[in-house]
Amino acid sequence: MKYFLLGFFLLFFIGATAQNITVDSQSLNAQQLxxxxxxxxxxxxxxxxxxxxxxxxxxxxxxxxxxxATGTNFPIQSxxxxxxxxxxxxxxxxxxxLSDDSNDTVTPWFGDNDLETILLDNGEDTFNSTVIExxxxxxxxxxxxNYIFASEEYQxxxxxxxxxxxxxxxxxAEESTSPNYAYxxxxxxxxxxxxxxxxxxxxxxxxxxxxxxxNETYFGSFNPITAPINFEGQTATLTATAINLEPNTTYHxxxxxxxxxxxxxxxxxxLEAGSFxxxxxxxxxxxxATGNPLCEGETLTLDGTIDGNNGYDxxxxxxxxxxxxxxxxxxxxxxxxxxxxxxxxVNLDGTCIANGExxxxxxxxxxxxxxxxxxxxxxxxxxxxxxxLERAADIRNNDPNLSVSNFFLTEMDAIDNINxxxxxxxxxxTTPNQIVYAxxxxxxxxxxxxxxxxxxxxxxxxxxxxxxCDLDELDGFTTFDLDEVxxxxxxxxxxxSVVTFYENEMDVFTGNxxxxxxxxxxxxDAQTIFVKVENNNNCYAASPVNLxxxxxxxxxxxxxxxxxxxxxxxxxxxxxxxxxDLPNNYSYEWQLNGVTLAQNTISIDINETGVYxxxxxxxxxxxxxxxxxxxxxxxxxxxxxxxxxxxTLNSITIDVSGTGDxxxxxxxxxxxxxxxxxxxxxxxxxxxxxxxxxNGCGITSELFSVLGFPxxxxxxxxxxxxxxxxxxxxxxxxxxxxxxxxxxxxxIMTTQNATSSGWDGTYNNNKMPSTDYWFTADFGDGRTFTGxxxxxx
Numbered sequence: 001m002k003y004f005l006l007g008f009f010l011l012f013f014i015g016a017t018a019q020n021i022t023v024d025s026q027s028l029n030a031q032q033l034x035x036x037x038x039x040x041x042x043x044x045x046x047x048x049x050x051x052x053x054x055x056x057x058x059x060x061x062x063x064x065x066x067x068x069a070t071g072t073n074f075p076i077q078s079x080x081x082x083x084x085x086x087x088x089x090x091x092x093x094x095x096x097x098l099s100d101d102s103n104d105t106v107t108p109w110f111g112d113n114d115l116e117t118i119l120l121d122n123g124e125d126t127f128n129s130t131v132i133e134x135x136x137x138x139x140x141x142x143x144x145x146n147y148i149f150a151s152e153e154y155q156x157x158x159x160x161x162x163x164x165x166x167x168x169x170x171x172x173a174e175e176s177t178s179p180n181y182a183y184x185x186x187x188x189x190x191x192x193x194x195x196x197x198x199x200x201x202x203x204x205x206x207x208x209x210x211x212x213x214x215n216e217t218y219f220g221s222f223n224p225i226t227a228p229i230n231f232e233g234q235t236a237t238l239t240a241t242a243i244n245l246e247p248n249t250t251y252h253x254x255x256x257x258x259x260x261x262x263x264x265x266x267x268x269x270x271l272e273a274g275s276f277x278x279x280x281x282x283x284x285x286x287x288x289a290t291g292n293p294l295c296e297g298e299t300l301t302l303d304g305t306i307d308g309n310n311g312y313d314x315x316x317x318x319x320x321x322x323x324x325x326x327x328x329x330x331x332x333x334x335x336x337x338x339x340x341x342x343x344x345x346v347n348l349d350g351t352c353i354a355n356g357e358x359x360x361x362x363x364x365x366x367x368x369x370x371x372x373x374x375x376x377x378x379x380x381x382x383x384x385x386x387x388x389l390e391r392a393a394d395i396r397n398n399d400p401n402l403s404v405s406n407f408f409l410t411e412m413d414a415i416d417n418i419n420x421x422x423x424x425x426x427x428x429x430t431t432p433n434q435i436v437y438a439x440x441x442x443x444x445x446x447x448x449x450x451x452x453x454x455x456x457x458x459x460x461x462x463x464x465x466x467x468x469c470d471l472d473e474l475d476g477f478t479t480f481d482l483d484e485v486x487x488x489x490x491x492x493x494x495x496x497s498v499v500t501f502y503e504n505e506m507d508v509f510t511g512n513x514x515x516x517x518x519x520x521x522x523x524x525d526a527q528t529i530f531v532k533v534e535n536n537n538n539c540y541a542a543s544p545v546n547l548x549x550x551x552x553x554x555x556x557x558x559x560x561x562x563x564x565x566x567x568x569x570x571x572x573x574x575x576x577x578x579x580x581d582l583p584n585n586y587s588y589e590w591q592l593n594g595v596t597l598a599q600n601t602i603s604i605d606i607n608e609t610g611v612y613x614x615x616x617x618x619x620x621x622x623x624x625x626x627x628x629x630x631x632x633x634x635x636x637x638x639x640x641x642x643x644x645x646x647x648t649l650n651s652i653t654i655d656v657s658g659t660g661d662x663x664x665x666x667x668x669x670x671x672x673x674x675x676x677x678x679x680x681x682x683x684x685x686x687x688x689x690x691x692x693x694x695n696g697c698g699i700t701s702e703l704f705s706v707l708g709f710p711x712x713x714x715x716x717x718x719x720x721x722x723x724x725x726x727x728x729x730x731x732x733x734x735x736x737x738x739x740x741x742x743x744x745x746x747x748i749m750t751t752q753n754a755t756s757s758g759w760d761g762t763y764n765n766n767k768m769p770s771t772d773y774w775f776t777a778d779f780g781d782g783r784t785f786t787g788x789x790x791x792x793x
Contacts (some may be wrong), residue, residue: 019092021074023067024093025087030064033132034047041353042353043277043278043348043354044136044143044278044354049571056109062087063082063085066080074270075148079271079275081268081269082131084127084128085098089230092228093225097152109127111128111129111258118167118183120167127260128258129258130256132254132255132256132595133255136176137249139351141243142242143278145239146237147187147237148220149198149270150229150267150269153166153232153267154234161200161204162210164201165201167258169183169256172253174254175249183420184242185380190290191284191593192781218236255307267591278354280346284359287359291443294304295365295447296446299337301653302334302344305333309327310346311326313347314342316342317340332346336360345534363442365447367448369395369450372455373391373453374538377457378530380456382432382456384429385509386428386454388407388436392404392538395450397652402441405441406439407424408425409436409437411449414437417439426510433454437449438452440669459539463485463488467548468548469552470549470685476549484517493540497540499670500691501532502529529547530543553616553618553623553624554579555576555625556577558627558628560631562630563607566635566698567697578616584602586618588614589601590612591613592611592613610628611629613626634658635693636691637658638656638702641653646785647684648682652678652689660693661693662691662692667688669699673690685706687703689701709724709787713792724761724791725759726775726777727737732780737753738751738753739751739753740775741775743773744772749773770793772788773788773790774786774787775787
């Protein structure tokens with residue numbers, strides 16, 4: 001009956017367009033879709049659909065049904081399709097976005113709890129689920145069927161395909177676990193452990209602006225507008241397989257698909273007609289795309305045995321290559337020696353056929369190159385240290401797709417990949433011209449074994465002692481220009497050689513820690529380093545290089561001194577400044593501001609300012625240098641002394657000029673001196689200011705006065721305060737100075753000038769009474785000074 005119905009529907013759709021698939025949600029019920037369309041095996045029986053749910057649209061459309069892709073380029077020609085939207089929207093062309101939700105359904109369209117429990121770990125809900133559940137029994141321990149998942153959420157750019165995916169599952173469990181089925185999802189990415197469910201986010205190519213490819217082998221395509229289905233992208237044809245089934249036991253299958261998060265962007269799963277069969281797992285296909293092909297010359301034994309009185313027919317690319325009848329002994333296996341699609345038909349004691357399929361591809365073995373590695377041997381005993389990885393590129397013939405995995409002492413160890421040399425970067429040969437073996441791999445693990453013959457170079461380099469003067473700290477450490485070695489050996493080595501320097505012999509062999517061309521020695525005074533010359537990727541020669549730090553004269557530090565220009569043309573003497581040795585053991589060169597002078601003596605006499613440089617050279621050619629900076633200075637010239645104020649409230653400012661650095665003091669040439677040129681609140685009277693040049697060019701001085709007056713006087717003949725007169729008057733500076741003293745009534749008591757010795761408190765020889773008196777001092781230049789004082793008897 002099933003074959004008649006399938007044939008009927010193929011004829012029914014024969015008039016359909018050849019470009020797009022056609023669908024039918026009305027002609028077959030769910031039982032017929034499962035039993036007559038999906039299942040094609042006498043090994044499977046007691047098929048009973050137990051539950052169907054999905055979109056029940058107002059116009060009678062459904063969310064599942066039959067599809068026919070005859071005449072299109074859709075990979076599956078016919079079968080069952082389950083969608084999260086209208087079935088009528090599934091056929092192409094791909095010219096619209098499918099986003100059916102529950103808004104136009106007759107009854108609410110909900111998600112699926114089982115799908116959420118098994119596939120979701122983010123707490124999201126599902127919507128618009130389509131479900132077909134059925135029971136079956138099989139006489140084998142394995143069943144499988146083929147399918148394609150398609151979705152509008154496949155987007156060729158952006159991050160949508162990296163973040164969002166509708167869900168579907170092929171859930172299977174023993175019926176005995178009902179009602180809380182212990183489901184296993186068999187719609188998973190092949191070969192993943194733990195199993196990864198098929199989703200947009202787990203199977204896609206590289207997405208520009210989104211994310212890197214993941215499980216790209218199992219992605220089919222992004223669909224153009226002319227695609228036979230109305231979805232943006234689809235997977236390749238995949239196979240769902242349930243293994244370790246208990247024969248003749250009832251199992252429950254739940255085919256379910258649903259939108260995740262919301263009802264937007266529909267998806268569908270297409271199940272190939274007749275593909276639900278009893279099967280025999282032959283293992284994961286060995287493909288170049290999945291990185292697990294067989295290697296050239298490798299064989300693989302396929303095991304298709306099933307317990308029982310069975311026969312086995314093996315096909316390669318559809319051609320029978322081995323047939324073993326029912327009742328055969330020690331049969332059911334096949335030895336693969338070439339690529340192809342291998343299928344197996346197991347005749348289960350004449351009752352039904354179980355099928356198996358596997359695709360085998362071969363990768364070409366890599367081709368390595370036998371090479372000779374020449375390393376330097378400083379003591380020439382034939383035994384030295386080799387960095388075996390140094391020639392890895394040559395061993396793999398510079399093929400970037402190959403790698404050298406390990407080195408071995410014997411060829412058999414290399415073939416068996418055991419007992420690898422554990423220190424390939426510093427391998428020490430045990431016999432001269434020893435041969436070790438390299439294992440060359442391609443990306444698929446296929447290998448080739450090559451020979452690496454270890455030889456030594458017997459070339460000897462003649463290198464003079466490399467000398468450098470001790471600089472700066474004079475501590476036996478300096479910088480060596482190793483280019484001197486390059487020049488010394490240039491005519492001893494082949495053109496195009498690579499010269500490298502190392503601090504120790506081990507680094508020479510490992511190639512670690514090469515030195516820069518300007519090398520600072522790490523051992524004081526004398527050190528031996530090594531030079532390695534390589535040509536054509538082999539060591540041409542390796543030799544020690546002796547470094548010696550030459551003695552350099554020790555000289556005094558740079559200094560700055562002063563020349564007093566007021567003493568010109570007198571001279572001062574500059575000395576070279578040799579330390580810890582006799583000065584006459586060296587030669588001298590003097591420069592002024594970079595220009596060489598005629599003098600070449602230990603010391604020179606100069607009367608010109610500037611920067612003097614002395615270069616003191618040992619007979620070995622090493623020189624010590626120091627700078628003596630001679631700055632100008634001179635004795636100060638006092639331009640003015642400005643006295644502001646009188647009595648004890650005053651400020652004195654000394655204005656000087658000159659190139660020196662000056663300090664100031666009053667009345668005592670020996671100081672103390674101060675930096676400031678201002679003195680405040682000086683006692684009235686005559687004072688001398690001294691200005692000293694800190695640079696030693698001398699002291700200059702000048703007399704000045706501060707005007708003041710006594711507050712009282714006592715003319716009683718005891719010689720203490722018997723006369724009243726102004727303090728700090730300099731009649732030489734002010735020869736016309738007059739001081740007029742008068743009483744409180746304004747009567748003039750006396751007038752004093754340069755010849756006066758002071759007022760004695762009398763008027764016309766009469767003693768004036770004790771009281772206050774006033775005075776006016778006229779300097780004769782328009783300035784006056786007034787005040788008052790007391791006479792006490």
